[in-house]
Amino acid sequence: MKAKALVPLALFVALLGFFAVALWHAQTRDAHEIPSPLIDKPAPTFKLTQLHTPDKTLSLADMKGQVWLLNVWASWCVACREEHPVLVDFATKKVLPIIGLNYKDKRDDGLAWLAAGGDPYTTSVVDTDGRVGIDYGVYGVPETFLIDGNGRIRFKQIGPITPEVLDKVLLPKIKELQRG
């Protein structure tokens, strides 16, 4: 009889447990970050005109054999302002090619943005209507894809690359992939 009286209490404690886990989850992980189904899958192909030289194109195949970053950016993107100096600084170390995907932007605006804040990109390509963005599952700029020598997406950063993300997450992964 005593044990039975404890059943409601036990249920209540179990419920509290569920709440605690959910709260903890909400605090440690951003609900806006949706895991990409593209991780470890071949990067979607693209062939896009370059931002600086509109008569030239760059395609996924051109990047084969090297580990590289695809950084999705736009002049209208507020969070990109936070990320940009980090990328400019990182680019000077020449760790790997960084390809910029100028997403749903006007060419002049994109060029002006790079002229003002510095150009960290090996090459920037233009995705005016956002179709390549859809293929890559882009839903919030900036986003960054780490792609290996076989053209597979190995990591996706949603939101700006901060110095912390760069040192603790991105660089170790880059080093690991570059070792082969």
Place this chain on the structure above:
Amino acid sequence: MVKLLRVLATAFGLMLLSSSAFADAPDPVLEARVNKIAVRLRCLVCQNQSIAESQADLANDLRRQVREMLVAGKSEKDILDFMVERYGDFVLYDPPFQMTTLLLWGGPAALMLIALSGFAWTVRARRRQASAPMLSDADKAHARALLDDAGDNRNNNENPA
């Protein structure tokens, strides 16, 4: 007067309809099909709206994508698969039934089952209690003896000899 109001209301309603339906929709039949699929897709920027409701830029692009795929003769399943390939299961408003969503889909039914069996168990316990005699014959005799005893005592108290 009432008639005039009704005419005005109808005209206003038609105006609303036409402005919303034909703003970017030359083909209402196609647009209805786009919408049928769009309500099943989550807008990942706003998350609590479907891409049919959202005016976010991405939702516009995804509606355009759906429209183009329909025009190209793709089925609804083709289009949903296309979206899931790129954005993951989260893009679907109805999560698919699989191992990771087992608790989500089965949870309510399991809870209902537990509640119902608890209810049945309680009812049966009560019924057993009700049908069982409250006191056995021995208990009754014992109770009568005690009552008689008490009665004697009271009599004694009331009429002290």
